Amino acid sequence: MQYKRILLKLSGEALMGERQYGIDPKRLKVYAEEIKSVVDQGVQVAVVIGGGNIFRGLAGASNGMDRVQGDHMGMLATVINGLALQSALEDEGIQTRLQSAVMINEVAEPFIRRRALRHLEKGRVVIFGGGTGNPYFTTDSAAALRAIEINADVILKGTRVDGIYTADPEKDKDATKFDDITFKDVLQKGLKVMDTTAFTLSHENELPIVVFDMNKPGNLLKLVSGEKIGTKVNLS
């Protein structure tokens, strides 16, 4: 395996599958199976999950809601998704722990770095819910932060697009894909990989990012085994 400890970032929206809102149980099961395929190879897996399928603070703010209030709702949404993923992983026979950045002790452990590391060493999948625990951040930033804290080898950002393109491939048919790119080139070309805070945090802490299509079965295992899947953002 090329990577021994990974941080997988899944967006909340990805959990919707074909739906307009909420969680598609079929999609959840597929993701759990994909994660199992790498856990079975002895890879240590941490997951940060988004909440966009349920609530986004910015969307609340655009409808007149207080931004911080909306962000709190978004953070709780990520805990809901984390519970759903935990349940799907347990159905696959995988041991998991959900750690939340917001105190919600009856449903999730608090985020404690040393404890998270211990779980990973024991082969448990650790799901980080509640984002960073702070408003005005995103779960991409939470993913970068947690990945650095647990010394992950890489952030794997699972999306519905198979990598980083010269332009949005869903809008521009002439867009071409990069197999590899550097942090510097992403900035120079103004490409969108993660939000600026998350991207900067990864860059400054020398944490590579791979953007890949999580909806293609087998992709996660191939990537972790060292096959060229998606686009890797390298330090140089």
Ligand code: UDP
């Ligand atoms: N959020 C937050 N702080 C964080 C992470 C998330 O306030 O550290 C809130 C924010 O309102 C965000 C929502 O939770 O819109 C859901 O997260 P995100 O939009 O990152 O989810 P995704 O796009 O990955 O589904």
